[in-house]
Amino acid sequence: MQSxxxxxxxxxxxxxxxVIASAIISWLVAFNVVNPRNDFVRxxxxxxxxxxxxxxxxxxxxxxxxxxxDLSPIILLLFIFFLQSIIARYLRxxxx
Numbered sequence: 001m002q003s004x005x006x007x008x009x010x011x012x013x014x015x016x017x018x019v020i021a022s023a024i025i026s027w028l029v030a031f032n033v034v035n036p037r038n039d040f041v042r043x044x045x046x047x048x049x050x051x052x053x054x055x056x057x058x059x060x061x062x063x064x065x066x067x068x069x070d071l072s073p074i075i076l077l078l079f080i081f082f083l084q085s086i087i088a089r090y091l092r093x094x095x096x
Contacts, residue, residue, distance in 0.1 A: 005087055012080050019055075019080075022048040023073045052076075
């Protein structure tokens with residue numbers, strides 16, 4: 001059981017970094033720092049979009065429209081941190 005919790009914790013850490021990378025690349029594209037017509041940039045941006053959008057879409061549906069500000073990655077990161085703290089505090093002590 002401990003190894004399963006370790007794998008879940010590593011997966012949540014990896015997804016945290018993917019959400020952060022997705023937010024950063026969206027800013028870089030929005031401010032014309034990187035060219036979205038570049039094949040490599042488009043491939044990375046598409047991958048990050050496909051990985052994060054299923055988790056961000058339900059959050060965006062619930063949140064009110066704040067204009068150009070998208071706070072859904074922050075909400076998702078807070079939820080991931082909440083899950084990690086539940087695992088660390090309540091599930092790990094039960095495992096022998």
